[in-house]
Amino acid sequence: MRQKRGLTGLCFISPWIVGFLAFVAYPLYKTIFMSFNNVYYGNKTGWEYEWIGLENFRRILLEDIDFVIEAQDFFLTTLLYVPVIIALSIIIAMLLNQKVKGTAFFRLLFFLPIIILNGELMKNMSEYGGMSINLNEMIVDGISMIVPNKSITMGIILIFNMIIQLLWYSAVPILIFLAALQKIDRSVYEASAIDGASSWSTFWKITLPNIYPLVSVVVIFIVVFLANFETNPINKIIMESKYDGSRREGYASALSILYSFLQVILISILYFITKSRKNSKEVS
Template sequence: MSFNNVSFGSRSGWRYNWVGLENYQRILFEDVDFVIAAQNFFVSTLLYVPVIIALSVIIAVLLNQKIKGKSFFRLLFFLPVIIMSGELMENISSYGGMAISANRLLLDVIYTIIPSQNVVLWIVSLFELIVQLMWYSAVPILIFLAALQKVGKDMYEAASIDGASPWSAFWKITLPTIYPLVSVCVVFVVVFLANFELNPIIGIILESTYEGSRREGYASAISILYTFVQILLISILYYATRSRKISVR
């Protein structure tokens, strides 16, 4: 389909007109919406994934400790997985449920405490970014948490007897145990971010499908190019996580 201009008629059905690489040339050299969105996605994903993985490891380690209400906190962090898709997710985003800037009352309270508008906007943007990263960390947290629960307590007890601090135990026992799962989480996070309903590229593909000057052939070419972008991202991040070796000695 990506090498054709595709149209559909109620009587004639699907019609294909061979255009070769015309759709790809138009996407890469004429229309700029996909190229700009792909560049933004590539850079943001390279920055977000390490932060998401690090945040997931920290939260998983904390949830693995003996704390009161452990089951409640685990449910709290896994809750976004339940509502991250479908109509509920779309409505939450549409009505500003994921953005503090949409809540005027809360903004007024913050402005009362911090008069400087630039500082307030910076704090709000930072908090919204943290909320999004927490939202994306739900499944990696569960993966790391499952790995941590398989680590025997006798290993930590032996390390403590030998004089190892909790910080040393983390680097010598905890991290080497869960590190093989980092690559798995990297692949999941990249695919999740790429196919998230609020991703602008997904919107471009859907809009192109129904736009008269583009249609299905153009949208198919975008999808194929977007697939290569994802494969490149996964390859870079997967190699980066696999190339590092952690010794348990």
């Protein structure tokens, strides 16, 4: 009976095993293998591999500077963006969790990026400049009338563009935190109100401890989302390297490996920070 149950469970997970081997394990192995080779394609011979060891990695890190510069920018930007996105997502999720008129409309407004995240619409927005916020000249002129200083005006526009981008990145984290907020028992809030707890104390003692375990999940999502976003220049470098005669697929594979390693480092750092904060809260 135990063997029969084991075979039944194996049959249930067999589609996942097949999918993992075909679409994750084998492509990963192929990418790692190609990163140590010069890869050529001949019409008669097909794919040819010339073993060069760590040459692609040495060239990326020591000779070509485009990836290194963009990787540094991505690393610093992500470290700055993640805490801001998490804080913004928690605030918006708490506002959307309130029972007020028009909540359904605002939820749809913030979840719109999830709907158009993939597909032809996303592709067309990226190609025709929809992913960059270009303010109308009337708005720019209006800001210039209020703030005559051109440098201050450009600073306001830059901040506005950054806020729009952060709201775009916050769509899924808002959804995650909103789901966690809706699972908190309302009687806990009622008991705290009876005891005279302020809104600030209620947030730190009830709301935040209940949604904090999901911060690690949100951290992983944000890093992966930012790394694979359409406008990320590193993805463009990798794609262009595939068709560059001086680089080809082996070089692009090495770029992918280094980029994945950078994402793992970022996730590990941010996960350690959130976990250490959680442990310090539990000790206190």
